Amino acid sequence: MQTQTTPTVSRSQPQASSQPQASGRSLEHPRREAIRLEDVLHALSDPMRMRVVRTLAEETCELSCSVFDLPVSKSTTTHHFRVLRECGVIHQIYRGTAKMNALRRDDLDALFPGLLDRVLAAAALQEGRLGGDRG
Amino acid sequence: MQTQTTPTVSRSQPQASSQPQASGRSLEHPRREAIRLEDVLHALSDPMRMRVVRTLAEETCELSCSVFDLPVSKSTTTHHFRVLRECGVIHQIYRGTAKMNALRRDDLDALFPGLLDRVLAAAALQEGRLGGDRG
DNA sequence: AGTGTAGTTTGACGATCGCCGTACTAATTC
DNA sequence: GAATTAGTACGGCGATCGTCAAACTACACT
Numbered sequence: 105m106q107t108q109t110t111p112t113v114s115r116s117q118p119q120a121s122s123q124p125q126a127s128g129r130s131l132e133h134p135r136r137e138a139i140r141l142e143d144v145l146h147a148l149s150d151p152m153r154m155r156v157v158r159t160l161a162e163e164t165c166e167l168s169c170s171v172f173d174l175p176v177s178k179s180t181t182t183h184h185f186r187v188l189r190e191c192g193v194i195h196q197i198y199r200g201t202a203k204m205n206a207l208r209r210d211d212l213d214a215l216f217p218g219l220l221d222r223v224l225a226a227a228a229l230q231e232g233r234l235g236g237d238r239g
Numbered sequence: 240m241q242t243q244t245t246p247t248v249s250r251s252q253p254q255a256s257s258q259p260q261a262s263g264r265s266l267e268h269p270r271r272e273a274i275r276l277e278d279v280l281h282a283l284s285d286p287m288r289m290r291v292v293r294t295l296a297e298e299t300c301e302l303s304c305s306v307f308d309l310p311v312s313k314s315t316t317t318h319h320f321r322v323l324r325e326c327g328v329i330h331q332i333y334r335g336t337a338k339m340n341a342l343r344r345d346d347l348d349a350l351f352p353g354l355l356d357r358v359l360a361a362a363a364l365q366e367g368r369l370g371g372d373r374g
Numbered sequence: 375a376g377t378g379t380a381g382t383t384t385g386a387c388g389a390t391c392g393c394c395g396t397a398c399t400a401a402t403t404c
Numbered sequence: 405g406a407a408t409t410a411g412t413a414c415g416g417c418g419a420t421c422g423t424c425a426a427a428c429t430a431c432a433c434t
Contacts, residue, residue: 143284146280149278216360222354223276227276229350229352230276233350
C-alpha cells in the first residue's frame, strides 16, 4: 500500500482565466458503437473499479484520479483507470497535472438502457447487506 | 472451495424407472445471501457463459448441459457450467445421466432487482447492433 | 532553475483464466 | 455384465489479471 496523503480537500486556487485545459498527451477512447457489453461487465467485476464507478456516479462533476485514494499503489490505480477508459466506461482528459474522470453515462445508457443504474443499485444493495465489507 | 470429494454412498431410492430423478451426486450451490455481484458480473463477462445464460433465460424449463453445444470441448463446457453454478447464477441438479440447468432468477432478482433483465436486454441489443454474433 | 504534484511506463511476480486431451465415474439400456 | 450416454477430475498450457516498485514524463508554482 502506498501512503496517499488523503487530500480530499477542494482546491483553494481559483485558476480563473488560465484554467488548465486538456493538453499535450491524448487519450484513446472507444467510440460508442465499439463498446462491448462483455468488456463493461468484466471491468465492473473488479471491486476497485466498481468503487471508482460508484464514486463517479455519485458526483456530477469530473473527478481527478487522485481523489479516489484506492488502497493500491499508484501504478495499479493507473491500470484500473485505463481499463475503465479502454472499455468505454469512463472518459478521461488531462487538465493540467491532473487527469479528470467522468462516467460515460450517455453512451452506456444508449447502448445498454438501464444497465448502469441497475448495477449501481445492486452494488448499493449488496453493500447494505454485507455492511460495506469487501472481503 | 469445491473439492467436496467423498460424495460416496448415499444411494438413491429406486423410483419409478420411467422418470429419472435427482440422485446420487450432490452439487453445492451458494445460498442466496452468499451470491456476490462481482462474481455474477465476472461470470457474465465471458461470451460462452453469457450464451448459456441467455439460452436459459429464453426457456421456461430446465435444460441439460448437452443441448447447448458450445464450440468448446466437453471439459471446458463443464468448467463454464461450474463457474455459473458456484457464483449463484444457475441451479444444477442431476437427473439420470443428465445434469439439468436452470437460471436462479428468483434469487438474482431478489438480490439485484432488474439487473438480470437489463443484462439480457443489453446482450440482445448488442447482438442486434453487431449482427448475429453471439460470441 | 528547482521543487513538488500527478500520473505513466516498464518489467516483474504469482494467481487466475479459458482451453485442451485423457482418463475416469455414474446412471441407463441392451 | 457390457455398451452407451452424460458429465467429471486431473493435470497442463499459454494468456491475461491484479499487483507492486522503480524510474520516468508532464505540468505548475515558486
